[in-house]
């Protein structure tokens with residue numbers, strides 16, 4: 140049958156923690172949409188539990204966390220663990236925010252994140268990275 | 274794979290989510306899976322919520338969820354947002370308004386993009402509904418932007434349809450799309466805190482009163498979904514409509530219609546699939562296209578010849594097609 144495959148890569152863009160604005164996350168969400176991804180966007184102030192549960196119900200392939208509060212070393216591992224507890228170990232974890240080099244290395248080394256992006260990274264770098272994984 | 278269905282029936286949320294993805298992606302195993310799901314469907318009551326972009330549908334769903342949960346009902350939500358025709362991507366943002374229910378085990382929310390294929394959306398939505406129905410949800414809410422035919426089609430799969438309007442401001446309600454007026458079982462005028470709400474309400478009521486009397490006269494419910502105003506009334510109206518549907522036998526009737534459509538679609542799907550498989554195996558489709566492009570053949574006789582060649586039907590002799 141002549142049919143276009145309808146499989147789409149689904150990405151949860153979430154802002155866990157208490158920091159106050161989501162401009163950056165919105166820009167990334169739009170960039171991902173324009174690159175052909177399905178973006179589930181949940182707004183500000185998500186708890187790790189909410190992020191993990193949303194990822195589960197939406198059956199996403201990628202979780203993108205935007206963290207500007209400095210709490211990445213607690214938030215990212217907690218969310219990763221909750222995802223794993225839900226049987227979602229293979230979800231691609233991408234983190235964006237103001238994250239020092241050592242922290243980024245540590246997150247990746249411990250398997251809590253697959254990739255870390257800093258603010259100001261061109262959108263194409265992010266979309267290109269995710270595309271390369273699927 | 275059948276394990277997924279067993280897990281779904283046990284109440285496993287991950288299984289529900291995976292199954293919805295498989296049907297949405299038109300997975301080759303989809304039909305097998307839906308066969309396992311189907312016997313467990315038919316218990317949920319389906320409520321469609323449609324209206325213009327930004328009219329307040331998601332905020333209303335959020336409040337309705339609160340009402341339903343207070344009544345002890347479990348709820349599934351399918352929230353549909355448009356896919357960008359340019360990139361094929363989408364931003365699915367309805368959940369933002371429903372975050373209070375994110376950790377409620379008795380609420381399951383799933384966002385879907387329209388993904389473009391004609392008729393494909395209503396099929397995918399219907400199949401996702403079946404999954405949530407078998408999952409054991411008492412109510413399934415379907416939020417769609419009421420702009421195109423495919424959205425109207427989705428709403429046709431609902432047992433009760435709520436159409437969300439907003440105060441028309443300077444415009445008259447006459448400009449409301451005709452197709453939308455017809456499908457409403459209940460009208461909501463959301464954002465009734467804005468000017469013009471009374472006038473909009475009056476105009477809709479007048480329009481409804483001009484219609485020949487039907488068994489059900491759609492009520493018009495003003496709401497302010499940001500302040501929880503009118504939500505109890507809306508929930509009441511939905512329940513009244515449900516009683517009407519059940520007691521009048523209408524519910525059985527529309528569900529029968531729905532099954533008829535589903536069966537027809539399945540037959541057509543299988544026939545189409547079979548034909549294209551055979552065509553792919555036996556026919557050089559592209560070379561036929563070339564011949565038609567160069568006007569060596571016409572598409573009308575070529576289609577007939579092609580089907581005759583795969584023995585799908587007798588070659589046409591005379592007229593017709």
Ligand SMILES: Nc1nc2c(ncn2[C@@H]2O[C@H](COP(=O)(O)OP(=O)(O)OP(=O)(O)O)[C@@H](O)[C@H]2O)c(=O)[nH]1
Pocket residue numbers: 324325326327328329330331332333367370418463464465466467496497498499500
């Ligand atoms: N003034 C006023 N604003 C409202 C009301 N209800 C919703 N809004 C606002 O309208 C905007 C859209 O609300 P949503 O609930 O997201 O509307 P929607 O119909 O789901 O939007 P889409 O899914 O994008 O089509 C938000 O900014 C709400 O705060 C209301 O009763 N009064």
Ligand SMILES: [Mg+2]
Pocket residue numbers: 330331332366367416
């Ligand atoms: Mg919405």
